[in-house]
Amino acid sequence: MRLKGSIYAAWELRAPWGMDLPEGPFASFHLVERGRCTLRTSHGVHHLEAGELVVLFEGQAHLLLSSSQASVVPLAQLVERHPLEGGVRRVEGAGDPTRLVCGKFAAEGEQDARMLRGLPRVVHLGQRKLASLPALRTLLDALAHEATSSAPGAATATARITEALFVQVLRALLLDTEEAPPGWLAGLREPRLAEALHQLHLDPARHWSVGELATRVGMSRTRFALLFQERIGQPPMAYLMSLRLDLAAQHLRDGEESIGEIAHAAGFASQSGLNRAFHRRFGQTPSAFRKATTR
Template sequence: MDPLEDVLTLLETRAHLSSGLAAGGRWAVRFDAPPGVKFNAVRRGSCLLEVDGVDAPVALAEGDCYLLTQPRPFTLRSDPDAVAVPAGPLFVAAGDGVARAGAGDDVFLVGGRFTFGDRAHELLLGGLPPVIHVPAGTPHARTVAWALAEIDRELTHRPAAASLVAEHLAVVMLVHVLRLHLAREPHAVPGWPAGLADPVVAAALTALHREPARGWTVAALAEAAGVSRSTLAARFGATVGQGPLEYLTRWRMELAARRLRTGGDTLAAIARGVGYGSESAFGVAFKRVMGVPPGDYRAERSPGR
């Protein structure tokens, strides 16, 4: 796995599709702060997106999509002077799977939201801007458009397992939107995402994620990345904000935390699985990174609580 795939898998990323929105004439729809990460794509027409706390509206054209990475209220509108109505009643009345606003249907949007498990803010969302806008015409936008067309096809024709396939396609869309953002603004997201833009650091990150339980040294990582130890240490620290072995320790603890939350493995088995020869050494590292001993962490976050 690569680091982005690893993080999205660790966070148990799930897509939840919602009714479409058809609108025409002069219109505006006000949405409450969404749970999770909201996404919409403009399949037809154009409109404006206004997000609370973001200075300027975002002009959306046909083929554009966007992510709202923070729980903020937002408004979609035809023009700045249109009077907004609340979204809730419109979507409750969407009996055919399409909510309607204004008069006509010259604008059509599809969307939904992504939800994540524990640690999403620390590992991914906390470093993202409140709005990620993907204009039509970019290579990643074309892939997003393909995914959306397939989602439309699944939900229109309803073959076997259509909802499941559509939700997986939405996650594909999310991956491409994040790839585009990381490529477009490689240093805007601190931590491991910034490291993906540096080929040397990316090679080291990939090696660590491929074999997290291995007894890595800086020398072994430098060899995997094809550079000297000093070069790797300097570039890793400058982009990721910590040394490669410190990053490895933190990633191991994230993997251990998932097993503590979701499984019944013993602490000794989890310690071995993430590269520790003793339960006590693992416990010390876990408490240093996560703030509580592993046993307490499991008790606080077990599914029955």
């Protein structure tokens, strides 16, 4: 996965306060460095304590509030009203203080965006969970320090820390004993499916068959196909087609190869085959996609 991590705000807020954060093409995360707050999404409410982390992998709109009764202000208005002071935006009030570090993981390509969408909507890592993840706890402490630092290279340091933070959050999800929703994460928790996914991503242009993949991981064809569908949510060849199209889109946007060369590299028998599949998936031809994304 190619992701770009960044911090977009460090906040010091005194109750009452509330912010309305819009949806976006990225995964948002919020670290409660001090105090407490409430996160509200269309799927539920989470109460966050000092030291805890929450990640919203679908980039959905959400509210952060000092309490359920607090009035809410759109994020853009808060940013306009409260300029940066020493790397922090301060919202004054008469109540208890809360300090937040807010950031995002932005996907760089089609495959990366799809993989983000395959993760749980909201991941809340509470104090008990973080106590068992010392490496993640260390990263969060470093992030809180660098986010408001004026030292040389602080912006670069926070970007690198957020990228490492993503790896640690994924590790925490893989080690979680709770059942994961269908998707690639659930597939990685099953060793035989993890090996199959590894093979597909290692050589997506190969003329794979369900039978060959099943043999590679030591399963019958029928059992493998059923398990893949159950855990990942789609048949093996449908997953492979999505992978190939994501790779083709990535090369169209970033590379200079001809469309015929891209079709061959992605595993399509012909350029016309890529054209048809690409139009079904993206609603436009590869050449139109290239023009639209390289302006």
